Amino acid sequence: MNPDALRGHMDALLLSVVEAGPLHGYAIIEALQERSGGALSVPTGTVYPALRRLERIGHLSSEWATVGGRKRRTYRLTDSGRRQLEGERSAWREFTSAIGSVLHPGPNSP
Amino acid sequence: MNPDALRGHMDALLLSVVEAGPLHGYAIIEALQERSGGALSVPTGTVYPALRRLERIGHLSSEWATVGGRKRRTYRLTDSGRRQLEGERSAWREFTSAIGSVLHPGPNSP
């Protein structure tokens, strides 16, 4: 997967995986990989800064937890993040529709 | 349309619109807009450098033409560009599939 392709879609991915319930960074990376059928291998150096950014702008909140002697920073979706995710989802539909109609032109335009 | 979303997909868009036949930069911008139903308004400062980059790496070739007193640089797809476009199209399918399965999880995973 070309790294640049992810640009601008990372937020949607991260918000989406924490939608069902709070998760910590490492688990988020695994969830991303699992839910994409192995297609998405996002490095830690991408995810951790991105999570902090999303927290800084208010879409996520975090708290520390210790599980089995390991410290975890657990992220959860805020109300703002939930609204943002809705927006990201409709933006994704518009985006794929726009690119798709250029890449695969046909008699399917309204 | 969030600018970052286009990242890494510009090449596919540009190669795709010149696939049917040679076009100059300005016409490419209009074609992009038209074929996307108005969703894609790509600024000249994005398109012209991108076209030059694609020519530099051999996916496009260009030649000057004068039409109605105006100078145009007309781009056409090279063999390399045609192969690249094929790759971009299958990459696009994989990309949308991966992101889509994270954004819209459901009982549709193989």
Added chain:
DNA sequence: ACCTACATATAGAGAGCCTACATGTAGACT
């Protein structure tokens, strides 16, 4: 003692898309 899995974090590089600006022709309108 060593290795792997788990877990988080930061610095710096790299790339490409955007804004803003510069330049010029043709044609229409006032």
Added chain:
DNA sequence: AGTCTACATGTAGGCTCTCTATATGTAGGT
């Protein structure tokens, strides 16, 4: 004549995000 819009190309610099590489530390297995 002067102005405006559409057509047409181009560059400089900024911005932001993703990645690579590195650092740190715990727990558990061999």
